[in-house]
Amino acid sequence: MIKKIIGISALIATSFSTFASEVNVYSYRQAFLVEPLFNEFTKQTGVKVNVVFAKKGMAERLEREGEHSPADVLLTTDISRLIELQEKSLLQPVNSAVLEQAIPSQFQADDNTWFGLTTRVRNIYSAKRLGNVDINYEDLADVKYKGKICTRSGKHPYNVALVSSMIAEHGEAKTLEWLKGVKANLARKPQGNDRGQVQAIHQGLCDVSLGNSYYFGKMINNDKQKVWADGVNINFPNQANRGAHVNISGVGVAKYAPNKSSAIALIEFLASEQAQQMYAETNMEYPVRAGVKKSELVASWGEFKSDALPLETIAKHRKTALKLLDQAQFDL
Amino acid sequence: MIFGRTNKIWQSSSWIIALALLAPVLVMLASSIGHSGDTFSHLWQTVLPTYISNTIWLTFGVVALSLLFGVPAALLVSQTNLYSAKVLRWALLLPLAMPGYLVAYLYTDLFDYAGPVQRLLRELFGWQSPSDYWFFDIRTLSGATVILALVLFPYVYMLGRTALEQQDKSLLRAGRTLGLTARQSLIKIALPLARPAIMVAASLVMMETIADFATVQYFAVNTLTTAIYDTWLGYSDMAAANALASVLLLFVLFAVVAEQKSRAGQRHQSVRPNTSNDKLVLTRMQQLLAVSFCWVLVVLGFVLPFVLLAIMAIDYAQIDQLAKLGEIGLATIEVSAYAATIAVVISLTLALLNRFYPVRINSLPLQISGFGYAVPGTVLAMALMASFGPLDHWLNDIAVAINIEKPGLILSGTTFAIIFAFVVRFAAIANGTVNSGIAKIPHSIDKAPASLGIGLLSTIRQVHLPLLKSSILVAWLLVFVEAMKELPAVLLLRPFNFETLSTFIYQLISDEQLEQGAIGAIFIVLFGLIPIVWLNKDNQSS
Structure with missing residues (x-):
């Protein structure tokens, strides 16, 4: 009852x-x-x-x-x-x-x-000492950046998504070549997180890094990290073509x-x-x-053009992206 | 067999406990048999060989270094007139209170190119870029090896020292009368006698290293554990991930066998602990070297990281955080204390069964219950969910069938799962410690009370447990401290709004804001210190 x-x-x-x-x-x-x-x-x-x-x-x-x-x-x-x-x-x-x-x-x-x-945009941060740069993701494999690039692990979801968008644009073979090129340009083994790369630029270890847009704002608002952010420009890649990822x-x-x-x-x-x-x-x-x-x-930071690639396509290429990252031995 | 036929209740409950602890591992093995795509062959052709060689070198290096740090420290503290030995006795345990991932974070931050040390050097010498000078790269396999050894060597030190101190000194004296020098008798008699305990410690260090993910991640070192996460989370291939995790179990088997082998032929037991004062006298030069050796370990493994944390905590102190941290701290202590107590009770049950009824079938529960130690926390958490999930569903179905309110996920969605995970993961520590304590009790003691008509349980209570007191305390302490530091399993298994100090700090570290979590990190260390200090007091008074 x-x-x-x-x-x-x-x-x-x-x-x-x-x-x-x-x-x-x-x-x-x-x-x-x-x-x-x-x-x-x-x-x-x-x-x-x-x-x-x-x-x-x-x-x-x-x-x-x-x-x-x-x-x-x-x-x-x-x-x-x-x-x-x-x-x-x-x-x-x-x-x-x-x-x-x-x-x-x-x-x-x-x-x-x-x-x-x-x-959120996958930006390319560049040292202020480089002046204004007009950069595409593709340029990260350019020999002129040899020993100048820093990034977190290639297998972090943010980077995997970027690689997926490269596959959608260029196909597997070219993307693998690109990854090998970027790998060869790295100043150090992929490590740390997006902010750590900006810190490395600030310290002169490298000139260019990959990082999400909001980290720039967060660093500027952080007492300790503000100096790191002050040393870099935030760039929106591929503005003359498909747009930023x-x-x-x-x-x-x-x-x-x-x-x-x-x-x-x-x-x-x-x-x-x-x-x-x-x-x-x-x-x-x-x-x-x-x-x-x-x-x-x-x-x-201004207006920018973003890549119109459907989000589903990025997710679709995820596993292939991981495989290519392994093949390029990106993190090793 | 001293007490005749095995007590059936004891035997069957031991098996039930052991199988329950093994269940998640079995579930993992079972699911690795399922169809796995081409992930495995893909990994094999690309990165797996490097991962495997990294794992082997890392494990080998960490074990070797831990022995190199821990064994001399144990000998010096227990067998010589080492200056400041009273303090070093417990100070050498302090690195245990430091979570490995935290030390890794602090050290990589400190010695990185962008870290304060290299920055200072650049300022001092006017160097501009990495090409201007050489500095060791902390984010390498060797960096990871050294740092892991710095936080893990206390296992070797602690178990080694306890074994050395409990040795029968008359044997050393016998050696002396036969013409050995004091140092020779240490090396030829004392050390071999302590070998089983040291082997237990070495196997613990080995398993801890294999299962580690968080620490090596800061060093950008990829190991088999990385491969497990990649296949599972990246390629969504659970079967392949479990297959890789099963490979780790081979390492455990190896450790278990090695430990057994080292015990074979080990028959020396004594209840006359080391009470004499005839310690090896060091020359002034030896004294200087020995004291610096021990203190460098304490400074690198504890003092330096602790000071770094303290500086951060002072700089970024948020007083309003304290109340919340106190609450989280209490919750952490609660689950860890439960886990430690359960693990110790289990290890006593299993190890004493094997002691009183030493037949093969009774030694197995002790061995198989420790397998969870080498399984990485997240993988273990997954296996637990796979085991408890169906049980929970079954319970809910029953509830529906008999028309009572559904209990929900009472096993997999509560702190029960967390405590269970801790016990599975750290049972090996308790088993090893308690069992090596039991091995030191002479078998003659087992029989004496029986001849006086005293029953088995009373014998255990009145004779064995008091003799095992220090082993029990050490086991409890080790499991407690490890549970407090454990991260990945709690992270995945915890119910809503439940934090431990580890998960709290982890969130801040992963957002590059350790400063704000520094007080929390200090809490972990302090809570870990309490049992260390307490244990030390107890050991000295007894």
């Missing part, structure tokens, strides 16, 4: 409140980067956001958990991860007029399983999300003007939503 009463009252409670009081996020992004956004969401809706952050194995965890998974929302930093989730059928389609309107169609899955939230950070609703309505509410919030503005200001990323202003700093 008591059980029944509890059951019925629970039923009533859930049907009356529009949202469950919690939403669970599996995040490939560090929690503290997205925390301010989540806090704002909680403030507005009263829905508590629970986060678990991991870079490796999130998709497998979700897969193993299956229908009992507590995950509602999946947050990623790279298109390939989104496509991986989509291909493993770990996402469910979301039909939301709000999202349709907020997010340009090239940043949405055709089946509405994932949505891009921000874009762009990747997205994105989001999707888990297939078995126990709090689906809250999950959609959270994603709609992340695509809202307010949240997009926060992404732009605090994380120095490019908001996907039209009409949202870039941060002043990011805007000062």
Whole structure:
């Protein structure tokens, strides 16, 4: 009897409140980067956001958990991860007029399983001592940069995506040749992260490095790293031809999300003007939503042309890209 | 067989425990049999040979260096009148409190081209570019080898020293009366007697090295573990990844066999610990060399990284972080203490079974339960999910069938999974330590109480456990400290909003903001220090 009463009252409670009081996020992004956004969401809706952050194995965890998974929302930093989730059928389609309107169609899955939230450019940083350079990704294999290039591991998702875009443009054979050329030009074995390369430029170890756009802004806002950033120019490659390589950070609703309505509410919030503005200001990323202003700093880097290659194509070439990186022994 | 036929309950529970600990490894092996695409042959033709040779050289180098650091240190502290031995006794353990990935980060940062050391040199001598001077490259195989040895040698030191101190001094004296010099009797008698303990330590160092990923990553060194991550996360080829992980198990088998072999013929046992004061007297020159040797190890393995952290912590102190860190610290201590306690109880159960009923079938649980140690944390986490996942699903199905509320993922989605992972991963440490302690108890002792009509359990409680006290403490401490530092398994297995100090620091390190996590890192070190100091006190008072 008591059980029944509890059951019925629970039923009533859930049907009356529009949202469950919690939403669970599996995040490939560090929690503290997205925390301010989540806090704002909680403030507005009263829905508590629970986060678990991991870079490796999130998709497998979700897969193993299956229908009992507590995950509602999946947050990623790279298109390939989104496509991986989509291909493993770990996402469910979301039909939301709000999202349709907020997010340009090239940043949405055709089946509405994932949505891009921000874009980031794979820039080429160059030492100020080089003066203004007009550079293409292809130039990184040019002998004139022999011993002058620094990069993080070729197998980092950001670099793999860039290599994929090279495959889409030039085919496998030429891309392999390019990789071997870049490898031969490296000042040191691939190591560290994107900021570490700029630090190396600052120290004179190399002249050119690959790095995502927002790191430039973050370094400028960091007391210790500002001097590194001051020593480099941020370049948008391939402006005279196909445009700079762009990747997205994105989001999707888990297939078995126990709090689906809250999950959609959270994603709609992340695509809202307010949240997009926060992404732009605090994380120095490019908001996907039209009409949202870039941060002043990011805007000062100027307008640029981005590669129109569909995101799905980048994900499609991912494995080939990895193979080529192995063949070129890029990281060894 | 002292106590007749094996106690069936004890035997079967030992097997159940051992199989439970082995299960994730078996699951991993089983899934490696599945169809693997062409990933393996592709890797073999491109990068795998380099990865394998790196792994072999790294393992060989780290074990050799750890012995080179740890054995002399143990001898000097326990057998000579080494100056400052009282402090060094525990100070040499301090590097254990330092997570390897943290030391790696700090050192690569320090000695890198862009780091303060080379920057200072450039300023002093007016060098402009790398071509102007030579400086060792820290991000190499040798760099990784040295740094790993610096944080792992305390295993050798600790187990070696304990063994040396518990030796029966009368044997050394016997050697002296037969004409050996003090030094000769140390090398010819004391060291060989300590060999089993040192071998246990060496095999622990070896497995720790093999399973490492986070540390070598900072040195841009690719090993078999890199290959596992590449195949699994990059090529999404779980079968090939598991196959590679299974290769690592061959190394473990090798370690287990080597350890067994080294024990064969080892029959010396004594309960007359080293109480005499006839320590080897060092000349002034020897004293100088010995003291510097030991202190250099302490400084490089602990003091220097700790000072670097402290400077960062002071520069970037955020007082409001403290409350949160305290909370995270307590959670970390809680899971680690559970894991340490469970691991020690398990190791006692398994090792004493083997002691009292020494037949082949009773020695197996002890051996197979330690296999998880060489499995990289993330791979272990995956294997755990693969084992617990179906169990969880089954439990939920039952709940639905009998019409009660679904419990959710009570095994794979809670701290239970984390503690289980710790126990699987670090059981080898507890087993090795406890078992080498048991081996030192003379068999004659086992029988004495029985002849007085005292039962087995009372014998263990009143005789063996007190004799094993220091081994138990050492085992508990080692598992506790390792669990506190463990990163990849927690990262993947943790429930919502659950952080350990490791995961907290890791997030900041991976965003190049260790400064802000420096206080957290100091917390890990301090929490690791507490048991070290406590253990040392206990050992000295007993």
